[in-house]
Amino acid sequence: MVSRIDRKKVVDTALRLLNEVGLDGLTLRGIAKELNVQAPALYWHFKNKQELLDEMATEMIRRMAGNLDGDGSGTDPRTGPWQETLVAACRTVRRELLAYRDGGKVFSGTRMTDGSAAGPLDSMMACLTAAGFTLEEAVRAWWAAYNFTVGAVIEDQSVHPVPGQREIRDPAYDESERERQLGREFPLAAQAGRAMFGDLEENFEAGLRIIVAGIEATMGPDARG
Secondary structure, eight states: OOOOOOHHHHHHHHHHHHHHHHHHHHHHHHHHHHHOOOGGGGTTTTSSHHHHHHHHHHHHHHHHHHHHHHSSSSSSGGOOOOOHHHHHHHHHHHHHHHTTHHHHHHHHTTOSSSSSTHOOOOOOOOHHHHHHHHHHHHHHHHHHHHHHHHHHHHHHHHHSSSTTTTTTOOGGOOOOHHHHHHHHTTTHHHHHHHHSSOOOHHHHHHHHHHHHHHHHHHHHHHHHH
16 A cells, blocks of 8 residues: 555645645545545655645745746846845745645745755855855845745735635635724724735735845945945
């Protein structure tokens, strides 16, 4: 029975099921049923769900690595201005994670099982240090932008839980109902909800602009004068 499946097949199946059932509904038993094997067969490959999530996150980075580290054309997009490179990388991470239901939650806090993330990270560090950042500054700049991006994806997927269907919103984020409940006592908080949970893509782009401006102002050659 074990010979019928391997780690990659388990992970590919898990990522496909993730879009159907979400992170809370994803179980080793459900994956085994999809693969037409008994659940114990999966334990030859993954001791527990966390090990599976680590491998799923690593497979996500494998799939997005080409977009983060060049497009295969022989031209590395990271040779442009660092601002454009940083923003493009964050947009890629966001787009790729939004393709998976609960992709932000799966990706956040997991441990990579191989060095798939090293190439894109090395390219980002090369871009920033070539622009005059120290390595420490480069790490902090990317760390801030990256964590903002993953956090924004998690919030986005709370509002729009189904990948590719932006018209579907979780009822908990009904703007009119939120304003009805909060408006009398907290009028500004009630009005803020439309800006916070309305156009999440524009919120993300605005956040990136704020982060880039903060990086320019606090670190790198321009900040040192």
